[in-house]
Amino acid sequence: MEVYEYDYVTEKPAFPGGDSQLMKFINKTREYPRSAYERGIQGRVTCSFVVNADGTVSHISVIRGVEPSLNREAIRILSKMPGWTPGRLDGQAVPTRVVWSVPFRK
Numbered sequence: 001m002e003v004y005e006y007d008y009v010t011e012k013p014a015f016p017g018g019d020s021q022l023m024k025f026i027n028k029t030r031e032y033p034r035s036a037y038e039r040g041i042q043g044r045v046t047c048s049f050v051v052n053a054d055g056t057v058s059h060i061s062v063i064r065g066v067e068p069s070l071n072r073e074a075i076r077i078l079s080k081m082p083g084w085t086p087g088r089l090d091g092q093a094v095p096t097r098v099v100w101s102v103p104f105r106k
Contacts, residue, residue, distance in 0.1 A: 055083035
């Protein structure tokens with residue numbers, strides 16, 4: 001599968017309602033792992049994923065993790081996202097790689 005980089009497409013993929021709604025979705029869906037919370041572990045888990053031409057999300061991976069339980073939680077959250085508006089190149093919907101960070105703060 002050919003995947004286009006975010007900056008390469010003419011129309012960027014978009015979460016329903018934009019970036020502010022994506023942050024609301026993350027904050028609503030996030031379940032801070034108890035052991036990490038109790039040990040005061042916090043930070044941003046930076047992930048990469050593909051928004052496919054049909055708007056579904058796949059190929060989620062951690063680029064820069066914090067701690068295994070937080071990394072797993074970030075992947076879980078992103079895997080539950082609703083469909084996106086796909087990226088477009090010359091009017092054609094194309095698979096596009098997106099990078100996003102999931103914050104964990106006490």
